Amino acid sequence: QSVLTQPPSASGTPGQRITISCSGSNSNIGSNPVNWYQNLPGTAPKLLIYSDNQRPSGVPDRFSGSKSGTSASLAISGLQSEDEADYFCAAWDDSLNGSVLFGGGTKLTVL
Amino acid sequence: HVQLGESGGGVVQPGGSLRLSCAASGFTFSNYAMHWVRQAPGKGLEWVGVISYDGTRTNHADSLKGRFTISRDNFGNTVFLQMDSLRAEDTAVYYCARVGRLYYYVGLAWFDPWGQGTLVTVSS
Numbered sequence: 001q002s003v004l005t006q007p008p009s010a011s012g013t014p015g016q017r018i019t020i021s022c023s024g025s026n027s028n029i030g031s032n033p034v035n036w037y038q039n040l041p042g043t044a045p046k047l048l049i050y051s052d053n054q055r056p057s058g059v060p061d062r063f064s065g066s067k068s069g070t071s072a073s074l075a076i077s078g079l080q081s082e083d084e085a086d087y088f089c090a091a092w093d094d095s096l097n098g099s100v101l102f103g104g105g106t107k108l109t110v111l
Numbered sequence: 112h113v114q115l116g117e118s119g120g121g122v123v124q125p126g127g128s129l130r131l132s133c134a135a136s137g138f139t140f141s142n143y144a145m146h147w148v149r150q151a152p153g154k155g156l157e158w159v160g161v162i163s164y165d166g167t168r169t170n171h172a173d174s175l176k177g178r179f180t181i182s183r184d185n186f187g188n189t190v191f192l193q194m195d196s197l198r199a200e201d202t203a204v205y206y207c208a209r210v211g212r213l214y215y216y217v218g219l220a221w222f223d224p225w226g227q228g229t230l231v232t233v234s235s
Binding site: 032101105 | 211
């Protein structure tokens with residue numbers, strides 16, 4: 001069981017705006033930056049959002065990230081069929097010797 | 112062009128060993144910590160461990176300590192994952208990934224880029 005909690009699934013229709021949540025604790029999201037990854041089947045994960053709300057070059061501005069306390073969210077606006085993928089949040093955790101935690105992943109379906 | 116490429120995956124019997132390699136190009140390899148992440152079939156992402164930019168420090172996932180070891184060769188621009196006492200549950204695609212900021216060893220889960228991954232299957 002992942003320490004970062006995401007809903008297992010989300011869905012939306014083309015053009016819609018959806019959000020995916022990621023809940024953690026003070027030792028991870030509450031004290032370290034959150035990052036989001038898009039994972040298409042059979043391909044390597046791709047960085048979507050880093051440092052809570054920063055987009056790498058090449059990522060459309062339809063994707064945005066936010067964080068408040070020990071929770072973070074990924075928003076996708078103007079949903080497109082090619083957005084159908086698995087989405088993972090990730091954050092460093094300060095417990096013990098430190099480690100990287102991933103959320104369990106959210107499978108986004110574009111209806 | 113920044114690139115990572117894993118190799119060394121394959122089929123191994125339970126209890127066996129395997130050494131994965133990740134070759135880097137397009138950036139100053141010795142300035143970046145490197146991570147390994149794995150993904151079991153149909154499952155989510157699991158962090159394996161990290162090695163500092165200079166190779167002097169490593170940190171491995173608690174569940175894997177004692178069996179998996181990360182090392183690097185900064186002259187050859189390669190990071191390695193030595194996997195011993197392999198179990199069926201270690202079956203996964205293994206990715207190497209570069210941390211997103213120079214010299215950072217801890218505190219970041221910002222990975223860019225990732226390699227294409229290499230499949231390790233532990234089966235008799």
